[in-house]
Amino acid sequence: MKIKEYKNHIELSELSCFSVEKIFDCGQCFRFDPDPEGGVSGIYRGRKYRFTQESEDSVRIYNTSKADFNDNLFSFLSLDLDYDMMNIDIEGRFGGDVTIKEAIEAGKGIRILRQDAFETLISFIISQNNNIPRIKKLVEALCRECGEKNGDGYSFPTPEAIVDLGVDKLREMKTGFRAPYIYDAATKVAEGSIDLEGLKNLDTDTALCELQKIKGVGLKVASCVALFGLNKLDTFPVDVWIKRVLEKYYPEGLDINTLGNYRGLSQQYLFYYERYKNV
DNA sequence: GCCCAGGGAATCG
DNA sequence: CGATTCCATGGG
16 A cells, blocks of 8 residues: 555555445445545544545545544554455355355455444444434434534544433434433443443453443344454344345355354445345 | 334243 | 344334
8 A cells, every 4th residue: 555645635545455435335334425526524533534536446535644544544444454365264264155255246345444432332222223324313413412523523422421411312312212222331331331442352252242231232233343343353243134145145054153253344245245236 | 004224122932 | 042022213
């Protein structure tokens, strides 16, 4: 990868496996949206970025600098990882079957973002029995309600800010039966009975177990938090879409435990493949 | 009005 | 244990 710095943006070139469209539209994050000019804009760590795909292997990122990129975006975009290598590993783990080959081909360019753990936790609690447009609306409403306002928009709220908001206000915001779940998650993180940053250092199964101590967090939400917020690439969230994939393409059964250290990425390929291939 | 949405808890049998 | 039912809300 090469990086060039301009006045208000940078350009990354010689990239491999980097699709702006797929990264932000594969259902892993909820604060990024395509804009009419063909880019994708959204807020990370309270700062609004805009991404444009200039060619297959080059991307521009607006409202950043080389220093900011190194401090924040490099890790966020998991540019330290070799996705070509991971793709080969995944294909091998699946025995090189047709489904995974097609899914990788369709999803090539997806990267697993390293998002803020607390934001991921609350977002995926909101996601349960909900659809993506409404999840985005609720997340944005929460940011407006108690996030920190700056020139770029609203940052995602701190745990304390959500605790201060209270469960009644969360209900008023139409989060429905999820209100007490959101409140419990914020409380546990604010009190320190759940240490999200600490979970990053634990093995995946222990982290999943700890996350499920939060009300309204089951295995699926915990897996998404681990995968997108704790950098646990060896988690394989099973949702309705993945269930469909497994029944359809692997009726004999697929042992998820044999899918290797990057099985979370394979999950994203399969999700994207099934969800978007006919759209 | 009915169905579903990147689920999970409560309550059965 | 596994299977059902309920949970709020909004859009198709």
